[in-house]
Amino acid sequence: MKTLADLKKIREKAQEEMKLRGGNVRMKIVVGMGTSGIAMGAREVMKTFLEEIANRNLTDVLVTQTGEKGLSSMEPVVDVIEDGKDKITYGNMSPEKVKKVVVEHIVNGRIVSDFVVATGN
Amino acid sequence: MQDISLHLLDIIENSVRADARHIKVRVIHDVPENLLRLIVEDDGCGMDSHTVEMAQNPFYTSKLEREKKVGLGIPLFKQNAEQCNGTFKMASEPGFGTVMTVDFQLDHIDRMPLGNLKDTLLGAIIGHQEIDFYVNLIYQNRCVQQSFLFDTAAIKEELGDIPLTYPDVIEYIDQSLYEGIQNTNMEDV
Numbered sequence: 001m002k003t004l005a006d007l008k009k010i011r012e013k014a015q016e017e018m019k020l021r022g023g024n025v026r027m028k029i030v031v032g033m034g035t036s037g038i039a040m041g042a043r044e045v046m047k048t049f050l051e052e053i054a055n056r057n058l059t060d061v062l063v064t065q066t067g068e069k070g071l072s073s074m075e076p077v078v079d080v081i082e083d084g085k086d087k088i089t090y091g092n093m094s095p096e097k098v099k100k101v102v103v104e105h106i107v108n109g110r111i112v113s114d115f116v117v118a119t120g121n
Numbered sequence: 122m123q124d125i126s127l128h129l130l131d132i133i134e135n136s137v138r139a140d141a142r143h144i145k146v147r148v149i150h151d152v153p154e155n156l157l158r159l160i161v162e163d164d165g166c167g168m169d170s171h172t173v174e175m176a177q178n179p180f181y182t183s184k185l186e187r188e189k190k191v192g193l194g195i196p197l198f199k200q201n202a203e204q205c206n207g208t209f210k211m212a213s214e215p216g217f218g219t220v221m222t223v224d225f226q227l228d229h230i231d232r233m234p235l236g237n238l239k240d241t242l243l244g245a246i247i248g249h250q251e252i253d254f255y256v257n258l259i260y261q262n263r264c265v266q267q268s269f270l271f272d273t274a275a276i277k278e279e280l281g282d283i284p285l286t287y288p289d290v291i292e293y294i295d296q297s298l299y300e301g302i303q304n305t306n307m308e309d310v
Contacts, residue, residue, distance in 0.1 A: 002297040007279040010290060014283040025284075031248065033134050035194040038127050043237070046244040050295075054288040062286050065248030067138055068184070 017059060026060040027106060032077040034068025041094065042076040048095040049078075052102040061106060074117050080105060091117030124236025125159065125225070128198040132161050132221060133245045135194065138183075139165025139219065143253045144245075148238065150227070150310055151261040157225040157235065157310060164218040173213050198223065205229040227310075235310040239298045246273055246294060247285045253277070256298075260305040269301030 031037075031046045049063050071077045074091030080101070081087050088111055090101060097115055104110045122128050129146070136144050141163035149158040168176065175181040177199055182192035199209040206226040213219040225232050238258075246254050256271040273285075280290065302308055 001300060002293055004275065004279050006293060007276060007290075010287070010293060011280050011283050013289065014280075014287050018283075031244075033130065033244070033248065035131050035192075035197075038131050038134075039122055043127065043130055043240055043244055046248060047240045050243065050247060050286075050291050053286060054291045054295075057288045059287060062284060063248060064250075065134070065137075065244060067134055 014059070021060075024060060025062045026082070027062070028079075028081040029061060029063045029106070030066050030079040030081065031063065032067070032069060032071070032075060032079075033065040034072075034075075036068065036072040037075040037077065040075040044095050045076045045078065045093045045098055048098040049102070052099060052106075056102070056107065058102075058106065071117065077117070086120045088116055089118040090115045122197060122201070122233075124234045125157075125201075125223075126236035126238045126241040128194075128201065128223075129159060129161070129238070130241045130245060131194045132198065133241075136161065136163035136165050136219070137249055137252065139163060139167070141165035141218065141252060143255065145255045145257070146242070147257045147259070148235070148307060149259045149261070150306060151259075152227065153261065153263055155227045157227045157232070159223045159225075160220065162218065162220045167215040167217050167219055168213040169215050170213075173211055176211070177209075201233055205231040205233075207232070235307060238307055239295070239302055242271075242298055243291075243295055247291060250277075250285050256301075258301055258305040258307055260307070267305045269305045271297060271301060 029049055031042055031049065033042050046065060053061055071091060076093045078090045078093050079087055101112050101115065104112045133144060143164050145162040147160040176195050179193050179196040202209045202223050202225060206229050208224045210222045211219065242256060253274040258269040260267040283290065
């Protein structure tokens with residue numbers, strides 16, 4: 001059974017790490033979670049991002065969910081936002097595509113242009 | 122939507138858009154009463170009685186017509202509940218929030234499955250760090266009652282400035298939800 005004591009350990013470990021590298025968020029991932037996105041599999045897309053972050057131990061990436069934005073025909077839609085760079089929007093995402101985006105874009109900084117449906121705002 | 126937990130995710134996003142700070146999710150699996158009940162309660166901006174009525178109409182949306190012309194989330198959920206001898210109720214008060222209660226006949230042949238409750242809750246909790254979630258799962262049978270409580274406010278307090286997207290925290294929440302869902306027989310409902 002998981003207890004709050006486990007969280008204390010996690011907190012101590014995380015604080016140690018933050019001292020070493022500073023506590024900045026390097027990238028923000030926003031998964032579109034409107035009705036049409038959910039119907040097209042956005043929950044699995046979200047889940048895969050969370051799994052990849054946990055498995056690859058990515059401590060400087062933030063994942064959030066948002067509502068519909070008028071790209072319903074390309075759902076599930078994911079935005080990758082990085083300070084000082086254009087926002088990249090990926091469309092028609094799937095768990096497999098998420099894994100590729102994590103390796104290429106999130107970890108190595110190379111945009112996966114095949115999946116991009118919009119850039120900038 | 123293929124299952125109830127996908128509808129739940131959709132409803133949670135409605136609460137988020139209503140600027141809720143707290144969202145309470147209760148799922149009750151009651152065998153003697155032959156009932157599967159879902160209650161979502163938020164402290165968002167709420168709706169007046171006219172808007173509550175309109176929200177159940179598929180051609181109504183709170184968004185600009187330029188962005189979107191239909192609003193299918195609530196009407197589809199209502200339809201899916203009522204199709205299998207269930208009920209859908211929504212009560213709201215401007216400035217106070219909204220409560221939605223959806224009942225399903227547990228053993229109805231056409232009832233959609235509950236589905237992957239864990240991934241719905243995990244995504245919602247981590248995807249909306251600014252919102253406190255209070256999750257209560259209850260399993261009731263003739264001689265046993267099992268209950269699971271999960272309150273993200275307590276977790277955030279313990280974590281301080283560590284974000285919920287920190288890898289070990291994701292695993293912690295995932296594991297806790299998994300255990301709770303197992304203990305309350307919410308997996309293959």
